[in-house]
Amino acid sequence: ENVLTQSPATLSLSPGERATLSCRASQSVSSSSLAWYQQKPGQAPRLLIYGASNRATGIPDRFSGSGSGTDFSLTISRLEPEDFAVYYCQQRSNWLFTFGPGTKVGIK
Amino acid sequence: EVQLVESGGGLVMPGGSLRLSCAASGFPFISYGMNWVRQAPGKGLEWVSSISSGGSYIYYGDSVKGRFTISRDNAKKSLFLQMNSLRAEDTAVYYCAREGYSGSNFDCWGQGTLVTVSS
Numbered sequence: 001e002n003v004l005t006q007s008p009a010t011l012s013l014s015p016g017e018r019a020t021l022s023c024r025a026s027q028s029v030s031s032s033s034l035a036w037y038q039q040k041p042g043q044a045p046r047l048l049i050y051g052a053s054n055r056a057t058g059i060p061d062r063f064s065g066s067g068s069g070t071d072f073s074l075t076i077s078r079l080e081p082e083d084f085a086v087y088y089c090q091q092r093s094n095w096l097f098t099f100g101p102g103t104k105v106g107i108k
Numbered sequence: 109e110v111q112l113v114e115s116g117g118g119l120v121m122p123g124g125s126l127r128l129s130c131a132a133s134g135f136p137f138i139s140y141g142m143n144w145v146r147q148a149p150g151k152g153l154e155w156v157s158s159i160s161s162g163g164s165y166i167y168y169g170d171s172v173k174g175r176f177t178i179s180r181d182n183a184k185k186s187l188f189l190q191m192n193s194l195r196a197e198d199t200a201v202y203y204c205a206r207e208g209y210s211g212s213n214f215d216c217w218g219q220g221t222l223v224t225v226s227s
């Protein structure tokens with residue numbers, strides 16, 4: 001099983017600041033199989049980034065993804081109040097999907 | 109509008125059974141792989157099971173293998189999860205999720221249905 005580790009577990013920032021979230025895999029991941037999700041309390045997750053760097057439909061361009069192999073990152077260029085949430089990375093290898101434990105982006 | 113609506117959650121005793129349903133609308137259901145993803149209270153996301161568009165390919169996570177059965181009815185645009193031998197650790201919100209075009213992510217999610225396993 002390809003285990004995903006996310007860091008930091010918690011990030012405390014102010015609106016307007018830049019957020020950089022990391023996702024590291026225990027085995028190499030095909031870039032086409034790496035995705036990022038945002039989840040707010042009481043809501044279902046929402047797809048932000050797929051294929052490591054492609055924004056999903058309707059996702060603002062302040063969200064960007066990058067990386068390859070075992071190291072991936074999600075960057076939010078300027079945090080808006082609605083961006084404070086938990087972010088998960090996810091990958092698929094063969095038939096198995098795995099998620100990272102999440103990074104909570106909180107208001108400082 | 110693409111929509112997934114889960115139902116069937118509730119309180120069940122350990123060892124009991126429950127069947128979840130997911131009604132899809134707004135897209136060609138028959139063309140998409142579908143999945144169940146769960147989230148225990150206060151915890152992260154865990155993939156549970158997937159089924160291919162035609163129903164021929166089915167996979168399960170290790171924690172539910174042998175106890176849960178995924179199925180679909182393309183004529184009724186519905187996805188199901190039969191859960192048997194339920195345990196306390198199966199307590200979670202269960203989400204129905206559509207696979208994206210590449211089959212590697214989940215591009216549409218339902219609102220979830222809560223399953224509580226407790227005596």
